[in-house]
Amino acid sequence: MAYDEKTLQALISGELPWAEMKDIMSGTKDPERFGGILKILQSMVSFPEKILLPLTPHLFIVQKGPERIVKCDCGYEFGDYRTNWKYFSRVRVRDSEESLKALYHPDQGVDPEWMELREFYCPGCFCLLETEAVPPGYPVLFDFQPDLDTFYRVWLKEHLD
Ligand SMILES: [Zn+2]
Structure with missing residues (x-):
């Protein structure tokens, strides 16, 4: 089913009521939706580069x-985009009991011997972009490396057929 721009806008901003969102999630996928979402995201940013794919609520491949x-x-x-953007972010590592206690309830059993929390911030706007909870010393996670060429080839093909 196709949804209008207002509904997609509410979906992106997280303002869509759960019942309506659930219908969208469990319904038949609308092949036009990806294009509609990209159009809305592009109108929300102030840079001219074309958005190819959103990665997080604040990050885009352009x-x-x-x-x-x-x-x-x-x-x-x-x-x-093939290099982990986290390497170029500002990082705060919570690896002490005191720094973790600020976020977790003592009953949650967070132990800095077993876990550290990494917070990745944008050097430009200091927005928190991503967090990862990993064992101390674990390599930085590379969340998502899309195969853009295949994705666009398949997506465009479906749109042209
Ligand atoms: Zn930023």
């Missing part, structure tokens, strides 16, 4: 000349 880079909605550029 086409900048011949390059595909990760860009924050504030305009900060993290570089090639």
Whole structure:
């Protein structure tokens, strides 16, 4: 089913009532929705580069000349999308009992011997972009590396057929 721009806007901003969102999630997928979502996201950012794919609520893969880079909605550029953008972010590591206690209830049994919490911030706007809870010393997670060419080839093909 196709949804109007107002509904998609509410979906993106998290203002859509659960019942309506559940219908969208469990309903037949609308092939036009991806294009509609991209259009709305593009209208929400102030940079001119074309959004190819949203990564998080604040990060996008965009086409900048011949390059595909990760860009924050504030305009900060993290570089090639195939390199983990987290390496270019500001990081706060909560690896002490005191720093973890600020977030977790003592009954939750968070132990800095077993876990550290990494917070990744945008160097441009200091927005919290992502967190990861991992064993101390665990490699930085690379959340998502899409196969953009295949995705667009398949998506465009479905749209042209
Ligand atoms: Zn930013």
